[in-house]
Amino acid sequence: MPYIELESHLPGITGLLEYRKDSAQPIRDLTQYLLRGPSTLSEAERELIATVVSYGNECTFCTTAHTAAADLLIGDHETAKQVKQNIETAPVSEKMKALLTIASLTRKGGKNVSAEIIERAKAAGATDIEIHDTVLIAALFCLYNRYVDGLATALPAEVGYYDTLAERIVNHGYTRLPQGYDHLKK
């Protein structure tokens, strides 16, 4: 039962973004830019950053949603699963191992990000912008996870909800719901 009155058919973040549309717009814009905008990190890699942070923060809605999005983009159910279990042994590049570790450290608190892990990322080919975006995506999901759980939003009741949501955010991004997706709002 959410702590404030939200539309009961909109679980997790979706009810919050409808509740206060003026604050929702810049949150959507920032997410769209960081996760779907021009980048040398693939959309799948950016979804893995969102996943590892949400998982570390134990936010069920965000973890399940972004795992589903990463799975859809990557085309398997193994990569995100392994990244959540152990970054070092997961089937991702050396650069991504360093960036995912930076994201995990950012999640725990900004001061945890050490010069050593930054050096490792740079040695593996990470650019300043990739490091910047990794930290900011991690910070953004620290916002999302706290927003979703701090107000005790509901989990979806329907089987298959996350697959539908993943298909939407993979194919249509994080801006407002496009036409034809009204069933996610009803």
Add this chain to the structure above:
Amino acid sequence: MPYIELESHLPGITGLLEYRKDSAQPIRDLTQYLLRGPSTLSEAERELIATVVSYGNECTFCTTAHTAAADLLIGDHETAKQVKQNIETAPVSEKMKALLTIASLTRKGGKNVSAEIIERAKAAGATDIEIHDTVLIAALFCLYNRYVDGLATALPAEVGYYDTLAERIVNHGYTRLPQGYDHLKK
């Protein structure tokens, strides 16, 4: 020494917002809306929420900047100081004590916000929107604090920097620097 190449005369968040203007814009917009937009919480009360979260996250730049902003809005140097030390004995209303506690719990992690503290806030007169905004402001400063410290941004060198910054964000808000503030960029 920041982990990425930032303009050396721009400490804390200011260098990051210049580094990547496309991601900066929605962050500025969200902050402006939540901290300066229409609200039944005063600007001072919202700056106290930003202060208590930044202090809990041990982010020196953000804590000092928002303490200075709160001090300027309140007209004393005691309130913010006492809020950081002990919310329960600080000279703020019962409603603000509950909301600041919600902010502190959100900072630690969304799941820490209990039904009991929400009930206390509502009993003290807090509305759903005030509770929503408290959680979202706390979540936003969890983003800011991680962004600022995760990239190891510099602290300002000049004595009086924070007073100038506080004067700017109190009188001009969180949007782009207005004309006449070029000295903060040079």
